[in-house]
Amino acid sequence: xxxxxxxxxxxxxxxxxxxxxxxxxxxxxxxxxxxxxxxxxxxxxxxxxxxxxxxxxxxxxxxxxxxxxxxxxxxxxxxxxxxxxxxxxxxxxxxxxxxxxxxxxxxxxxxxxxxxxxxxxxxxxxxxxxxxxxxxxxxxxxxxxxxxxxxxxxxxxxxxxxxxxxxxxxxxxxxxxxxxxxxxxxxxxxxxxxxxxxxxxxxxxxxxxxxxxxxxxxxxxxxxxxxxxxxxxxxxxxxxxxxxxxxxxxxxxxxxxxxxxxxxxxxxxxxxxxxxxxxxxxxxxxxxxxxxxxxxxxxxxxxxxxxxxxxxxxxxxxxxxxxxxxxxxxxxxxxxxxxxxxxxxxxxxxxxxxxxxxxxxxxxxxxxxxxxxxxxxxxxxxxxxxxxxxxxxxxxxxxxxxxxxxxxxxxxxxxxxxxxxxxxxxxxxxxxxxxxxxxxxxxxxxxxxxxxxxxxxxxxxxxxxxxxxxxxxxxxxxxxxxxxxxxxxxxxxxxxxxxxxx
Amino acid sequence: xxxxxxxxxxxxxxxxxxxxxxxxxxxxxxxxxxxxxxxxxxxxxxxxxxxxxxxxxxxxxxxxxxxxxxxxxxxxxxxxxxxxxxxxxxxxxxxxxxxxxxxxxxxxxxxxxxxxxxxxxxxxxxxxxxxxxxxxxxxxxxxxxxxxxxxxxxxxxxxxxxxxxxxxxxxxxxxxxxxxxxxxxxxxxxxxxxxxxxxxxxxxxxxxxxxxxxxxxxxxxxxxxxxxxxxxxxxxxxxxxxxxxxxxxxxxxxxxxxxxxxxxxxxxxxxxxxxxxxxxxxxxxxxxxxxxxxxxxxxxxxxxxxxxxxxxxxxxxxxxxxxxxxxxxxx
Amino acid sequence: xxxxxxxxxxxxxxxxxxxxxxxxxxxxxxxxxxxxxxxxxxxxxxxxxxxxxxxxxxxxxxxxxxxxxxxxxxxxxxxxxxxxxxxxxxxxxxxxxxxxxxxxxxxxxxxxxxxxxxxxxxxxxxxxxxxxxxxxxxxxxxxxxxxxxxxxxxx
Numbered sequence: 001x002x003x004x005x006x007x008x009x010x011x012x013x014x015x016x017x018x019x020x021x022x023x024x025x026x027x028x029x030x031x032x033x034x035x036x037x038x039x040x041x042x043x044x045x046x047x048x049x050x051x052x053x054x055x056x057x058x059x060x061x062x063x064x065x066x067x068x069x070x071x072x073x074x075x076x077x078x079x080x081x082x083x084x085x086x087x088x089x090x091x092x093x094x095x096x097x098x099x100x101x102x103x104x105x106x107x108x109x110x111x112x113x114x115x116x117x118x119x120x121x122x123x124x125x126x127x128x129x130x131x132x133x134x135x136x137x138x139x140x141x142x143x144x145x146x147x148x149x150x151x152x153x154x155x156x157x158x159x160x161x162x163x164x165x166x167x168x169x170x171x172x173x174x175x176x177x178x179x180x181x182x183x184x185x186x187x188x189x190x191x192x193x194x195x196x197x198x199x200x201x202x203x204x205x206x207x208x209x210x211x212x213x214x215x216x217x218x219x220x221x222x223x224x225x226x227x228x229x230x231x232x233x234x235x236x237x238x239x240x241x242x243x244x245x246x247x248x249x250x251x252x253x254x255x256x257x258x259x260x261x262x263x264x265x266x267x268x269x270x271x272x273x274x275x276x277x278x279x280x281x282x283x284x285x286x287x288x289x290x291x292x293x294x295x296x297x298x299x300x301x302x303x304x305x306x307x308x309x310x311x312x313x314x315x316x317x318x319x320x321x322x323x324x325x326x327x328x329x330x331x332x333x334x335x336x337x338x339x340x341x342x343x344x345x346x347x348x349x350x351x352x353x354x355x356x357x358x359x360x361x362x363x364x365x366x367x368x369x370x371x372x373x374x375x376x377x378x379x380x381x382x383x384x385x386x387x388x389x390x391x392x393x394x395x396x397x398x399x400x401x402x403x404x405x406x407x408x409x410x411x412x413x414x415x416x417x418x419x420x421x422x423x424x425x426x427x428x429x430x431x432x433x434x435x436x437x438x439x440x441x442x443x444x445x446x447x448x449x450x451x452x453x454x455x456x457x458x459x460x461x462x463x464x465x466x467x468x469x470x471x472x473x474x475x476x477x478x479x480x481x482x483x484x485x486x487x488x489x490x491x492x493x494x495x496x497x498x499x500x501x502x
Numbered sequence: 503x504x505x506x507x508x509x510x511x512x513x514x515x516x517x518x519x520x521x522x523x524x525x526x527x528x529x530x531x532x533x534x535x536x537x538x539x540x541x542x543x544x545x546x547x548x549x550x551x552x553x554x555x556x557x558x559x560x561x562x563x564x565x566x567x568x569x570x571x572x573x574x575x576x577x578x579x580x581x582x583x584x585x586x587x588x589x590x591x592x593x594x595x596x597x598x599x600x601x602x603x604x605x606x607x608x609x610x611x612x613x614x615x616x617x618x619x620x621x622x623x624x625x626x627x628x629x630x631x632x633x634x635x636x637x638x639x640x641x642x643x644x645x646x647x648x649x650x651x652x653x654x655x656x657x658x659x660x661x662x663x664x665x666x667x668x669x670x671x672x673x674x675x676x677x678x679x680x681x682x683x684x685x686x687x688x689x690x691x692x693x694x695x696x697x698x699x700x701x702x703x704x705x706x707x708x709x710x711x712x713x714x715x716x717x718x719x720x721x722x723x724x725x726x727x728x729x730x731x732x733x734x735x736x737x738x739x740x741x742x743x744x745x746x747x748x749x750x751x752x753x754x755x756x757x758x759x760x761x762x763x764x765x766x767x768x769x770x771x772x773x774x775x776x777x778x779x780x781x782x783x784x785x786x787x788x789x790x791x792x793x794x795x796x797x798x799x800x801x802x803x804x805x806x807x808x809x810x811x812x813x814x815x816x817x818x819x820x821x822x823x824x825x826x827x828x829x830x831x832x833x
Numbered sequence: 834x835x836x837x838x839x840x841x842x843x844x845x846x847x848x849x850x851x852x853x854x855x856x857x858x859x860x861x862x863x864x865x866x867x868x869x870x871x872x873x874x875x876x877x878x879x880x881x882x883x884x885x886x887x888x889x890x891x892x893x894x895x896x897x898x899x900x901x902x903x904x905x906x907x908x909x910x911x912x913x914x915x916x917x918x919x920x921x922x923x924x925x926x927x928x929x930x931x932x933x934x935x936x937x938x939x940x941x942x943x944x945x946x947x948x949x950x951x952x953x954x955x956x957x958x959x960x961x962x963x964x965x966x967x968x969x970x971x972x973x974x975x976x977x978x979x980x981x982x983x984x985x986x987x988x
Contacts, residue, residue, distance in 0.1 A: 188868045192857050389954070395950070399965065433839070
């Protein structure tokens with residue numbers, strides 16, 4: 001059967017009433033999670049995994065994907081109204097979006113976020129539809145050596161691109177890798193670093209670490225802020241929820257560019273929505289005729305990044321579905337959900353489960369339409385969430401995390417781990433150690449070590465295998481570039497400030 | 503393999519009986535049974551080491567539903583996930599041996615016993631109840647060798663001595679042991695490479711980097727159907743693939759995979775264990791259950807506590823030899 | 834100052850990890866690298882990371898050496914005590930989770946936390962705490978069949 005038929009069948013699957021309902025539930029929860037600061041899509045999907053046991057996998061995955069891309073819509077609301085990104089990738093939106101709100105243009109900022117997200121999100125899904133299958137045929141060429149190099153690239157990209165201190169990025173990355181070595185070794189069956197705790201034989205649960213590092217740590221920070229009286233107050237929505245002709249003209253370019261930047265960055269593992277948003281922001285500032293407005297409420301500074309971080313989500317699904325490699329925290333949790341249903345994303349998924357894949361991809365077109373409705377006419381409802389007293393909200397997050405974690409293994413060990421990782425996340429935040437590299441390397445670490453050893457077994461211990469194919473060489477070069485980039489960029493910037501090139 | 507051992511089930515033998523003539527046993531049996539308290543009089547808990555929705559869980563639920571209908575007692579499944587069933591096993595080992603707490607196991611427990619320096623370290627806490635059955639397993643080859651039969655793949659491995667590999671879904675899993683058993687029985691030199699889960703191992707074979715792998719028939723069926731993988735042998739002949747020989751037919755000494763089973767804490771009365779084993783045998787022979795199990799290529803091997811005990815010991819001994827020969831066991 | 838503490842912790846952690854690595858048993862056969870090689874690389878990698886951090890500390894110190902600004906000394910402030918109290922409170926919650934059961938422990942935890950962080954709104958706090966615990970228990974444990982600790986309650 002050809003791909004076109006599969007795609008058409010996927011539309012049939014996606015428009016089944018049951019699946020439409022789950023798409024709606026997913027994007028609705030995604031919007032709520034996005035609006036609430038603290039719980040991001042990773043924690044949201046993670047909390048949902050145990051609850052969806054026994055559900056039809058297609059519907060469950062459609063719903064979880066809905067949370068994933070829906071959260072990006074909701075995240076901008078919080079960024080604009082309280083200057084706190086509701087979701088990490090909205091960090092750039094909180095700069096100009098909040099300024100716009102202060103200038104009485106909150107309505108326009110929210111509108112351009114929703115419209116930009118919709119257009120760019122759809123661009124992303126079209127990209128996913130077009131490129132996923134051609135990429136799968138390449139994916140079978142990915143043996144252990146290629147996988148290792150790909151993960152090495154992902155890791156170098158994240159550890160050096162996030163944060164100001166490369167050393168701390170490296171430390172966080174290696175800590176994640178170390179946590180990943182806890183448990184039974186896949187190749188030899190030996191137990192490692194389990195400290196005699198039987199629960200550790202399976203390794204430290206990824207969900208638990210994510211909920212701890214993100215949700216629990218945010219609770220600690222949030223409660224501390226309440227005590228200090230420094231917690232942010234939400235602004236009221238001002239101005240009409242629409243754009244003036246002038247604003248629209250200024251936004252359309254950034255939306256398109258952001259959509260394309262976001263998709264490309266999303267496909268590259270490791271980069272993720274935050275980087276896509278930053279890239280889009282800097283691009284727009286450079287292209288703008290009035291760069292001095294950026295930081296003081298330029299609508300381009302909202303339109304571009306918000307678009308970029310939405311098409312990024314579809315882009316990130318490309319490596320997830322075709323290679324089984326998650327590009328970041330949220331897609332890693334999605335991968336966990338796939339595996340829980342006994343579905344291994346990878347090159348063969350498009351052959352063995354076309355209905356599921358295309359049902360999922362096509363549900364995203366529908367989900368994006370639903371999201372623009374939820375986030376434009378109905379935005380007032382979600383904003384109310386921001387007026388829940390935070391002193392109630394944060395304790396509730398702890399209880400919700402406990403339900404989610406305990407339901408998976410029925411063990412309080414996981415609750416202790418959440419608390420412990422919550423403290424770790426809090427301390428990391430206070431000391432400027434980035435959390436993202438730790439999460440990514442925790443997910444990829446196990447795979448990285450195993451593919452390294454698989455490759456070494458195949459080559460009988462010859463390192464040549466890591467530069468033996470075109471793919472490995474390309475990935476090696478890209479890894480080297482991403483290591484050197486932090487040193488090169490400042491130099492380029494110096495040049496850029498003298499000359500004039502873009 | 504699918505023989506239901508009638509003799510053992512009809513004439514349960516308790517230890518003191520071995521020296522007596524069999525008819526005496528048969529005479530005494532009704533008295534013995536009458537002295538037993540009624541079972542079950544309260545809810546039964548079956549502890550399971552896998553997640554809800556996984557295939558062992560579905561199997562267990564299929565059986566417990568029928569069991570509780572017949573006995574008019576609640577039978578609950580308690581999923582204690584973790585450490586390859588070790589957490590569930592530890593829990594049941596410490597439970598009261600009254601027949602109200604049972605452990606649903608996979609071949610993993612036999613492998614764990616085979617790895618221990620003394621298998622009794624693992625088995626001493628349990629009394630056998632009954633086997634349930636096993637997922638039919640296939641030995642699969644990809645396009646790399648072009649092999650269409652066990653003979654051809656052995657020839658290919660010999661021609662490429664030391665340069666070929668076999669994949670498994672993880673070290674010390676049943677599929678890994680099966681791959682090693684084939685290697686030993688065939689007398690070929692292939693190096694094991696572990697991947698994360700059966701499906702990754704299958705992909706490696708499809709891509710031609712690995713010579714063969716062992717995987718459940720259910721998960722490999724899509725690949726067999728679209729021709730990307732060739733099935734060389736199955737654990738048990740199946741009408742789904744009428745031309746494929748069984749492993750034991752195609753190679754002497756290949757051996758079996760071990761099975762999913764029920765264990766009880768040590769000291770659970772034999773009469774109770776026999777009652778459960780008869781019930782499992784009854785349920786697995788119901789047409790509707792059989793049909794469902796056939797659909798997922800699950801072979802039924804329900805038997806008596808004695809036979810189960812014997813098979814389990816035999817599996818452990820066989821696995822132990824394989825592990826030693828593969829250098830996986832240090833003691 | 835903070836960075837120095839991180840440096841020391843990192844070095845200590847690397848040492849402990851490398852020591853634990855040496856305890857992993859090795860097999861006679863198996864893959865050529867074995868289970869120890871990668872952890873050893875990680876231990877060394879963490880030391881390199883610590884080295885990089887030390888270089889950053891020295892560089893930062895040199896840039897600022899003219900200034901009198903010494904990094905703010907670490908002091909245990911009142912808001913740190915609040916964070917510590919939240920951690921301890923949550924630990925008690927986890928400790929009680931299976932012993933008392935989800936329903937009771939969650940209701941108590943929420944009552945105590947909202948009492949401190951959402952001061953003065955008695956009715957709202959009590960209602961949210963009790964209703965959340967009861968509704969979530971009914972929805973998850975009873976309706977969806979999710980495993981939540983029952984504890985001392987008979988249902």
